[in-house]
Amino acid sequence: MLQQIKEATAFIQEKIDGFVPEAGIILGTGLGGLVEHIDILHSIDYASIPHFPISTVEGHTGRLIFGMLGGKRIVAMQGRFHYYEGYTPQQVVFPVRVMKFLGISRLFVSNASGGTNPSFRVGDLMVITDHINLIPNPLIGPNIDELGPRFPDMRDAYDPALISLATQIAEENKIKLQYGCYVSLTGPTFETPHEYGYVRAIGGDTVGMSTTPEIIAARHMGIPCFGVSIITDLATDNSVSHEEVQAQGKKAEKEMTRLFVGMLERL
Ligand code: HPA
Numbered sequence: 001m002l003q004q005i006k007e008a009t010a011f012i013q014e015k016i017d018g019f020v021p022e023a024g025i026i027l028g029t030g031l032g033g034l035v036e037h038i039d040i041l042h043s044i045d046y047a048s049i050p051h052f053p054i055s056t057v058e059g060h061t062g063r064l065i066f067g068m069l070g071g072k073r074i075v076a077m078q079g080r081f082h083y084y085e086g087y088t089p090q091q092v093v094f095p096v097r098v099m100k101f102l103g104i105s106r107l108f109v110s111n112a113s114g115g116t117n118p119s120f121r122v123g124d125l126m127v128i129t130d131h132i133n134l135i136p137n138p139l140i141g142p143n144i145d146e147l148g149p150r151f152p153d154m155r156d157a158y159d160p161a162l163i164s165l166a167t168q169i170a171e172e173n174k175i176k177l178q179y180g181c182y183v184s185l186t187g188p189t190f191e192t193p194h195e196y197g198y199v200r201a202i203g204g205d206t207v208g209m210s211t212t213p214e215i216i217a218a219r220h221m222g223i224p225c226f227g228v229s230i231i232t233d234l235a236t237d238n239s240v241s242h243e244e245v246q247a248q249g250k251k252a253e254k255e256m257t258r259l260f261v262g263m264l265e266r267l
Contacts (some may be wrong), residue, residue: 001090002144004051008094009101010136011050016042021075023264024096024104024213024223026206028080029249030125030230030256035065035078037261042066046079052078053081053091064095071265075099082210084188089138097147100221106162106267107218107225108260112249113206114191115231115241116199118229119182122234122248123257126178126206128158128227133212135147136182139141139220142219147222157215161226162263169262175255180205182229184212196235206231226263 019041025236046052046062069076077099081092083249096107113218143150163179163248170177183204185191191199191207206229215225232248233240 002079002146002266005094005097005101008049008051008098012044012064012098012102015044019066019105020075021066021099022073022107023106023267024099024147025069025074025076026080026107026109027078028110028247029232030228030252031110031260033253034069034076034257036071037257038065038067038074039077040065040067051094053094067116067202067244070261072264072267073106074082074264075102080210080214083135083213084209089136089140089213090207092213093138093141095220096214096217100175100218100223104223107214107223108132108263109211109214109225110174110256111182111208111211111227111229112232113182113191113208113229114233114244116196116207116235117174117178118205120178120205120234122231123252124178124231125175125259126180126229126231127163127213127254128181128182129163129179129228130181130182131215132183132202132213133216135186135213138213138217142201152216152218152220154216157219162226165263165266166228166259169259169260169266173258173262175259178205178231181208182211182227185209190240191235195237200235201210228259229257254255
């Protein structure tokens with residue numbers, strides 16, 4: 001695995017002429033529009049990178065974008081890998097490990113989620129302050145000591161300084177933020193009413209199908225992380241669809257983009 005990470009990193013480094021990204025961004029739901037704000041210097045299709053997971057979804061090539069955003073050198077993953085697509089947990093986090101080897105010292109992620117906290121509304125942005133990972137852990141298996149410890153600490157999985165910064169940027173830009181705990185389940189089914197109730201009962205404010213593996217891999221390597229969840233539907237809704245999730249995600253895009261760019265400017 002380590003060898004594969006190094007080979008993928010070497011391949012990319014040759015294409016990006018000594019560019020060293022400071023921050024990694026996973027463009028989940030709500031951050032798609034961020035691409036338009038990046039001064040793109042290089043872009044590399046996942047399919048061309050050795051050992052990168054091959055995207056199974058048609059029309060979803062996926063690529064790494066290198067460029068400037070908020071005055072910082074960034075690498076953005078346009079397209080992420082989900083466990084429900086059939087990738088192993090290790091494949092899901094492979095790009096995060098490569099981003100670390102490329103030089104990132106912070107990771108920013110976004111996602112769409114269902115709100116289980118009764119005070120949340122559709123369209124709210126929730127800063128993730130903690131998570132409960134109920135997807136198979138990507139660190140299962142022999143530990144790669146060069147990446148991090150066998151038993152990584154997961155307190156402050158979401159960096160308190162980055163959360164404070166987000167609060168400040170949101171106040172200045174009049175963006176309303178919620179705060180809470182994100183619970184990940186494998187999907188691809190949305191939850192039954194009792195499953196939403198279970199998420200709430202164990203302390204979850206939102207539920208989704210991504211993010212926690214990436215954060216676990218990043219924290220294993222000591223990278224400070226920041227995550228935001230868009231509430232695209234509520235546990236109390238009568239039904240939920242992928243189309244609705246996408247439509248609500250699109251609506252929150254502007255605020256989410258403002259928040260992330262504002263944070264990068266201040267790093
Ligand atoms: N459940 C799981 N994943 C989701 C949801 C949800 O309600 N909404 C968006 N992603």
